[in-house]
Amino acid sequence: MKIKGFLKTVFVVTAVLIAFLGAQPAVDEAFAQQKNIILATTTSTQDSGLLDVLIPVFEKKTGYFVKTIAVGSGQAMAMGQKGEADVLLVHSPAAEKKFVADGFGINRRLVMHNDFIVVGPGQDPAKIKGIKSSVDVFKKIASTGNLFISRADKSGTDVKEKDIWKAGAIKYEGQKWYHETGLGMGQTLNIASEKKAYTLADRGTYLALKKRLDLDILAEGDAILLNIYHVIEVNPAKFPKVNAPGGKAFADFMVSKETQDMIKTFGVDKFGSPLFFPDAGKKVEDLGK
Amino acid sequence: MSETSAFSVPGSDTQHGASNIQLPATDAILSARNLRVVRGGVTILDVPEFVVREGEVLCLIGPNGAGKTTLLQNICYLHKSFEGEVMFRGKIIGKDHGVFDYRRRVAMVFQEPLLFDTTVFKNVASGLTFRGVDKKEIRKRVAENLERFGIAHLRDRSARTLSGGEAQRTSLARAFATKPEILFLDEPFASLDPPTREGLTRDLEKILLESQTTTISATHDRNEALRLSDRIAFMRNGKIEQLGTPAELVNNPLDEFVASFVGVETVLTGNVVGKGEGGTWIVSVSGKDIEVTEPLSEGESVVIHISPENVILSNNFVSKKTSLRNYFAARITCIMPMGPFIKVYLDCGFPLVAYITNESKESLGLSEEKAVTASFKATAVQVIARKETEID
Amino acid sequence: MDLIFEGIIKAFWLLVTFDPEVMSIMFLSLKISGSATLVSLFIGLSAGSALALTQFPGKKIVVGAVNTGMGLPPVVVGLFVSIFLWRSGPLGFLELLYTPTAIIIAQSIIATPIVTGITLASLQQLPKKMRLQILALGASRAQMVWMLVKEAKLPLLAAVMAGFGGVISEIGASIMVGGNIKGYSRVLTTATVMETSKGNFDIAIALSIILLFLAYLINLVLTYVQQRERPR
Numbered sequence: 001m002k003i004k005g006f007l008k009t010v011f012v013v014t015a016v017l018i019a020f021l022g023a024q025p026a027v028d029e030a031f032a033q034q035k036n037i038i039l040a041t042t043t044s045t046q047d048s049g050l051l052d053v054l055i056p057v058f059e060k061k062t063g064y065f066v067k068t069i070a071v072g073s074g075q076a077m078a079m080g081q082k083g084e085a086d087v088l089l090v091h092s093p094a095a096e097k098k099f100v101a102d103g104f105g106i107n108r109r110l111v112m113h114n115d116f117i118v119v120g121p122g123q124d125p126a127k128i129k130g131i132k133s134s135v136d137v138f139k140k141i142a143s144t145g146n147l148f149i150s151r152a153d154k155s156g157t158d159v160k161e162k163d164i165w166k167a168g169a170i171k172y173e174g175q176k177w178y179h180e181t182g183l184g185m186g187q188t189l190n191i192a193s194e195k196k197a198y199t200l201a202d203r204g205t206y207l208a209l210k211k212r213l214d215l216d217i218l219a220e221g222d223a224i225l226l227n228i229y230h231v232i233e234v235n236p237a238k239f240p241k242v243n244a245p246g247g248k249a250f251a252d253f254m255v256s257k258e259t260q261d262m263i264k265t266f267g268v269d270k271f272g273s274p275l276f277f278p279d280a281g282k283k284v285e286d287l288g289k
Numbered sequence: 290m291s292e293t294s295a296f297s298v299p300g301s302d303t304q305h306g307a308s309n310i311q312l313p314a315t316d317a318i319l320s321a322r323n324l325r326v327v328r329g330g331v332t333i334l335d336v337p338e339f340v341v342r343e344g345e346v347l348c349l350i351g352p353n354g355a356g357k358t359t360l361l362q363n364i365c366y367l368h369k370s371f372e373g374e375v376m377f378r379g380k381i382i383g384k385d386h387g388v389f390d391y392r393r394r395v396a397m398v399f400q401e402p403l404l405f406d407t408t409v410f411k412n413v414a415s416g417l418t419f420r421g422v423d424k425k426e427i428r429k430r431v432a433e434n435l436e437r438f439g440i441a442h443l444r445d446r447s448a449r450t451l452s453g454g455e456a457q458r459t460s461l462a463r464a465f466a467t468k469p470e471i472l473f474l475d476e477p478f479a480s481l482d483p484p485t486r487e488g489l490t491r492d493l494e495k496i497l498l499e500s501q502t503t504t505i506s507a508t509h510d511r512n513e514a515l516r517l518s519d520r521i522a523f524m525r526n527g528k529i530e531q532l533g534t535p536a537e538l539v540n541n542p543l544d545e546f547v548a549s550f551v552g553v554e555t556v557l558t559g560n561v562v563g564k565g566e567g568g569t570w571i572v573s574v575s576g577k578d579i580e581v582t583e584p585l586s587e588g589e590s591v592v593i594h595i596s597p598e599n600v601i602l603s604n605n606f607v608s609k610k611t612s613l614r615n616y617f618a619a620r621i622t623c624i625m626p627m628g629p630f631i632k633v634y635l636d637c638g639f640p641l642v643a644y645i646t647n648e649s650k651e652s653l654g655l656s657e658e659k660a661v662t663a664s665f666k667a668t669a670v671q672v673i674a675r676k677e678t679e680i681d
Numbered sequence: 682m683d684l685i686f687e688g689i690i691k692a693f694w695l696l697v698t699f700d701p702e703v704m705s706i707m708f709l710s711l712k713i714s715g716s717a718t719l720v721s722l723f724i725g726l727s728a729g730s731a732l733a734l735t736q737f738p739g740k741k742i743v744v745g746a747v748n749t750g751m752g753l754p755p756v757v758v759g760l761f762v763s764i765f766l767w768r769s770g771p772l773g774f775l776e777l778l779y780t781p782t783a784i785i786i787a788q789s790i791i792a793t794p795i796v797t798g799i800t801l802a803s804l805q806q807l808p809k810k811m812r813l814q815i816l817a818l819g820a821s822r823a824q825m826v827w828m829l830v831k832e833a834k835l836p837l838l839a840a841v842m843a844g845f846g847g848v849i850s851e852i853g854a855s856i857m858v859g860g861n862i863k864g865y866s867r868v869l870t871t872a873t874v875m876e877t878s879k880g881n882f883d884i885a886i887a888l889s890i891i892l893l894f895l896a897y898l899i900n901l902v903l904t905y906v907q908q909r910e911r912p913r
Contacts, residue, residue: 047879067866068862069861212880
């Protein structure tokens with residue numbers, strides 16, 4: 001009996017301490033439960049810093065609390081497929097279409113684009129500079145056997161890269177010159193820089209990290225290199241626990257005039273040029289023209 | 290003890306075992322009935338009856354694994370692994386008397402000091418702190434006991450910095466501070482070096498005498514047992530094989546094993562009946578007068594020890610005009626060769642042991658039942674204990 | 682080289698000026714890992730002392746399990762906590778995934794076996810008779826347990842430190858169940874990884890220095906504890 005009393009005291013003290021110290025965020029959360037939105041997105045949006053600018057504006061405006069989980073587009077959609085996210089901001093159009101067609105997502109809307117670029121060491125050992133077609137660029141890298149770093153994380157960037165290999169029917173899997181990191185864009189760029197390798201990157205992340213990298217843009221402008229971001233709400237009909245109003249509010253926010261203007265100017269002060277191009281309301285086919 | 294069987298040699302079946310001890314019920318502070326501890330199918334303790342009297346010092350002696358520690362820990366209720374019952378002041382513990390309350394009225398000191406990692410003061414205070422005694426009283430009692438064990442100067446020292454003797458003094462003071470009604474000691478001096486042990490034994494003897502604390506002490510040390518105890522229980526194989534006064538055990542050991550353990554020497558109980566010539570004192574033992582040089586007072590009851598090396602045997606009754614004060618006509622009851630010397634058991638009206646050489650045995654023509662004269666100096670008699678009244 | 686040198690200088694600048702972002706990440710980390718340590722301390726201390734002071738059949742199996750648990754890989758814990766906390770998981774209704782509470786839960790699971798194991802070991806290190814001695818001085822059972830815990834306080838402090846050190850430096854579980862959400866569940870380790878990938882080496886280095894400093898403090902205490910002796 002006495003030992004129980006003793007343990008009880010310890011328990012109460014611990015509980016009080018936890019309530020005091022640790023659970024402060026948990027308490028906030030308790031009354032904000034309906035206010036939580038889980039945004040599954042790509043590392044490129046987080047690493048570029050765009051979300052750090054947009055989300056506080058959204059939160060202030062709507063009172064929602066956004067939990068941004070930055071993963072690859074593939075994993076973001078996998079979260080959506082389990083109903084573990086409320087809204088997605090991704091750039092992997094073919095997979096997105098399937099995702100919506102399978103009934104996991106609704107209301108897919110174009111938000112913005114930036115473009116992919118092929119970067120590599122300034123000396124350009126594979127001599128790809130000046131080649132217009134991305135497929136030809138990749139063929140050249142493969143034939144010269146220069147090191148190429150792939151994210152291999154099923155992200156939008158990764159999917160785009162694979163598309164190009166496939167378009168040129170180039171054998172890349174298991175090749176000695178082909179390295180897979182399984183990491184985000186920023187880390188993959190760092191690795192490419194360290195290893196003097198080529199990689200496919202989104203312009204936004206590259207610009208954000210440029211000063212730290214020993215990498216130059218060696219190929220750009222091909223239509224296939226467009227990196228198009230869509231916002232998709234996770235289908236509440238399929239997952240009743242999804243915060244449907246929250247997801248819709250965030251999607252609406254992303255395509256709103258105000259947000260689109262912020263996207264347009266984001267990065268200009270820091271890099272001299274914008275990182276993303278707002279595209280809300282446009283058609284995919286018209287981009288890059 | 291009866292005159293005729295008083296001095297029996299090993300193998301005798303008189304006076305031993307717990308069943309012989311008959312006590313008035315009021316005298317008992319602790320008694321146990323049918324105590325049995327069985328571990329892994331082996332009986333490691335089997336004590337049909339065991340009585341501890343108020344105020345006595347009872348020593349448990351015996352070889353390792355005899356069950357001394359098991360007996361102590363069980364009757365102290367540190368764990369209950371036994372069958373049977375233990376009564377404290379006539380109430381069965383765990384039935385009429387609460388176990389926790391009983392534990393708060395006794396204390397135990399182990400071979401290791403087992404001090405807490407704090408100051409000497411806090412160590413000695415710990416038992417009182419458990420009892421929720423108020424701070425003023427704690428300070429008073431701790432001070433008393435630090436003083437008592439001569440460690441007042443160590444009061445604020447960390448227990449980590451104490452020597453072995455100091456640590457054991459602290460441990461004893463910690464037990465005494467709780468004013469235990471029964472003190473259990475489990476070989477408290479066993480791991481101390483001889484001089485330290487000697488000093489601490491002497492101090493403990495004094496403290497036990499003045500505090501009249503009922504004490505049950507397990508020990509290996511024969512001298513410690515003879516010195517401290519009113520009664521000795523000899524244990525072997527989980528049983529109490531012999532229980533009696535030190536004199537009884539020493540003079541009348543159950544068998545050779547007990548004899549070798551307690552040492553076969555002469556320990557006698559007697560009363561001081563008056564002064565002898567030249568400032569000696571006369572102690573009457575079983576109606577015989579023994580002269581003693583140590584200062585005594587009349588009427589006192591004492592336990593004396595005569596070491597066998599100092600006993601001289603002769604065939605003739607010699608003149609009294611020598612420095613040998615004590616002459617007794619004796620009968621040899623047993624002769625036991627002990628290697629380099631021979632142990633001779635004598636009956637002088639009281640039991641007496643003498644060591645002699647093989648040569649002396651031959652020249653004196655000693656044999657059992659032969660009548661001889663035994664003598665020893667008054668200075669050869671050591672007083673090992675004094676009592677107000679002798680328990681017998 | 683320049684990059685690293687520049688990074689270190691900027692990192693110190695961030696530290697000495699108490700950069701609000703770095704500080705907020707540090708405090709959040711301390712709060713989350715501190716809470717997890719407290720929870721694991723409560724559970725581990727009780728479980729460890731119960732385990733040390735009782736005998737029951739199968740005790741060895743339990744002790745073996747605890748010792749195995751001391752080396753639980755954080756990512757494994759992260760995975761299982763995630764599965765339980767998913768909206769579709771058994772505890773999904775709590776809506777705890779991607780919250781600091783989720784990190785506290787995962788870290789508590791990581792630290793509890795560590796605290797339990799060290800509590801068990803430190804109580805067993807005390808002399809066997811210490812328990813009997815305390816009872817023999819008239820202690821109640823609760824007083825006895827408390828006294829033993831006090832006697833083992835230094836090893837137990839080591840338990841706290843080891844538990845805290847284990848969770849503040851883990852990343853697998855934090856990133857999986859916490860989601861590395863800025864200002865909310867972004868802790869020292871997850872922030873370091875992210876800032877490194879973003880190329881913000883200055884912040885990454887500043888965060889690493891804090892982690893190193895905490896690790897140093899923890900080891901300092903552990904060393905001190907290990908070098909102390911018990912009284913006789």
